[in-house]
Amino acid sequence: MSTASEYIESVLEGLKVRNPGELEFQEAVVGVLDSLAPVLEQHPEYQEAAILERIVEPERAVHFRVPWVDDEGKTHVNRGYRFQFNSALGPYKGGLRFHPTVSASIVKFLGFEQIFKNALTGQQIGGGKGGADFDPHGRSDQEIMRFCQSFMTGLFRHIGHFTDIPAGDIGVGGREIGYLFGQYKKLANGFEAGVLTGKGLDWGGSLIRTEATGYGLVAFTREMLKTRGEDFEGQTVSVSGSGNVAIYSIEKLQQLGAKPVTISDSSGWVYDADGIDLELLKDIKEVKRGRVADYVAARPNAELHTDGSIWSVPVDVALPCATQHELNGEDARTLIKNGVKAVGEGANMPTDAEGVEVFEASDVLYGPGKAANAGGVAVSALEMQQNSARQSWTREDVAQRLDDIMVNIHAQCVDASERYAGNSSDYVTGSNAAGFVKVADAMLAQGVL
Numbered sequence: 013m014s015t016a017s018e019y020i021e022s023v024l025e026g027l028k029v030r031n032p033g034e035l036e037f038q039e040a041v042v043g044v045l046d047s048l049a050p051v052l053e054q055h056p057e058y059q060e061a062a063i064l065e066r067i068v069e070p071e072r073a074v075h076f077r078v079p080w081v082d083d084e085g086k087t088h089v090n091r092g093y094r095f096q097f098n099s100a101l102g103p104y105k106g107g108l109r110f111h112p113t114v115s116a117s118i119v120k121f122l123g124f125e126q127i128f129k130n131a132l133t134g135q136q137i138g139g140g141k142g143g144a145d146f147d148p149h150g151r152s153d154q155e156i157m158r159f160c161q162s163f164m165t166g167l168f169r170h171i172g173h174f175t176d177i178p179a180g181d182i183g184v185g186g187r188e189i190g191y192l193f194g195q196y197k198k199l200a201n202g203f204e205a206g207v208l209t210g211k212g213l214d215w216g217g218s219l220i221r222t223e224a225t226g227y228g229l230v231a232f233t234r235e236m237l238k239t240r241g242e243d244f245e246g247q248t249v250s251v252s253g254s255g256n257v258a259i260y261s262i263e264k265l266q267q268l269g270a271k272p273v274t275i276s277d278s279s280g281w282v283y284d285a286d287g288i289d290l291e292l293l294k295d296i297k298e299v300k301r302g303r304v305a306d307y308v309a310a311r312p313n314a315e316l317h318t319d320g321s322i323w324s325v326p327v328d329v330a331l332p333c334a335t336q337h338e339l340n341g342e343d344a345r346t347l348i349k350n351g352v353k354a355v356g357e358g359a360n361m362p363t364d365a366e367g368v369e370v371f372e373a374s375d376v377l378y379g380p381g382k383a384a385n386a387g388g389v390a391v392s393a394l395e396m397q398q399n400s401a402r403q404s405w406t407r408e409d410v411a412q413r414l415d416d417i418m419v420n421i422h423a424q425c426v427d428a429s430e431r432y433a434g435n436s437s438d439y440v441t442g443s444n445a446a447g448f449v450k451v452a453d454a455m456l457a458q459g460v461l
């Protein structure tokens with residue numbers, strides 16, 4: 013039998029040959045497998061059962077045409093995807109992303125990471141992800157509805173509450189989940205509440221689901237800070253993005269006495285030294301669907317930047333909450349030079365490979381997305397539980413369960429970091445190893461599938 017490192021190397025070589033040009037997917041797999049050598053050394057049975065070869069291959073991939081008609085009567089065609097990656101721990105679970113950059117590689121990277129994230133939550137959910145290369149910006153509600161209906165027409169035969177349960181992600185919020193659910197209900201001829209999460213509160217949604225990823229991110233980062241005897245009170249924080257994850261991270265940060273000072277979108281970034289005005293931000297982004305320039309127009313002391321880096325602002329804590337690769341090696345070095353103590357990833361893979369190396373070589377507390385942003389999917393699973401029991405839990409109840417789950421994820425990371433990396437603060441190794449072992453053991457138990 014080859015050594016653990018040789019085994020990992022051979023799987024990665026095969027992966028590159030089998031998935032040519034899929035750089036995001038390859039990077040995500042390298043990011044996980046690179047930290048698994050100590051795990052595989054302690055568990056030779058994983059290599060004997062070809063767990064790595066199986067885990068990097070989606071169990072099923074669906075790729076479908078999404079035709080739709082705009083308000084002027086013009087027909088457009090987009091590509092829809094669903095990668096059902098791994099069902100060892102439960103039905104596939106993961107969001108849908110509508111963004112022009114969506115490709116098979118992006119969806120596969122997200123679906124692969126989702127396997128381990130979902131395992132960390134301790135709930136019975138496998139990993140999957142989907143989306144379309146559709147740009148919702150500037151589209152009317154009617155156009156969004158027609159697109160969602162066409163997307164669901166392509167997807168509906170592949171999902172179900174015991175099979176695959178999609179949710180939101182970039183470009184897919186409450187409005188889109190409503191249209192997707194409506195079309196599923198019509199096609200399936202039944203009100204199957206558990207088929208999608210992120211639903212409206214009156215028709216099967218869960219309290220705190222909207223806030224869950226941001227609240228969970230702040231809870232995870234709070235736990236990291238606690239290991240150094242610190243908390244959020246009085247800390248200055250940079251947050252990127254201005255969507256769901258960013259907004260509710262900012263809300264929780266303010267509740268804990270921190271001062272978030274930045275936001276961004278694809279048109280630029282804002283520095284507000286007085287602290288972000290949350291009500292204004294919600295009004296612009298959630299109600300008016302506006303841009304960050306609208307925020308600055310209403311806050312004359314705030315600065316709008318269309319070049320330079322949001323990570324150049326000196327802060328105690330940084331929370332990237334927009335998209336992949338928004339923080340590179342140079343940004344990481346700048347943050348460290350300016351004294352950042354902790355970085356928690358709200359987005360998926362926001363830090364590029366060089367940036368991760370820089371953080372790992374420093375004493376900055378670095379919480380990777382698959383652990384730090386798992387609160388969203390965790391509350392999605394709580395929504396599924398409520399749907400199965402036909403119950404609606406209180407806000408306090410769901411918030412407490414979310415906090416408990418994030419504390420537990422942090423503890424699992426610390427424990428696995430000690431066991432496999434020999435120190436308690438390697439959250440990359442900790443999160444990868446803790447998630448992987450659960451999935452690998454379930455795959456072993458269920459046989460070669």
Ligand code: NDP
Pocket residue numbers: 180181182183184185225253254255256257258276277278279333334335336358359360385386388389
């Ligand atoms: P939203 O669509 O609500 O917001 C995304 C934000 O990021 C917007 O401000 C958007 O600006 C910005 N953004 C997106 N793409 C780019 C880009 N290429 N360049 C610059 N800015 C960009 O999405 P979410 O808040 O839900 O998701 C944000 C991140 O968090 C994603 O990585 C997602 O995968 C991750 N995540 C989300 C979860 C959830 O529950 N929603 C759960 C776990 C992770 P603009 O409007 O200009 O595009």
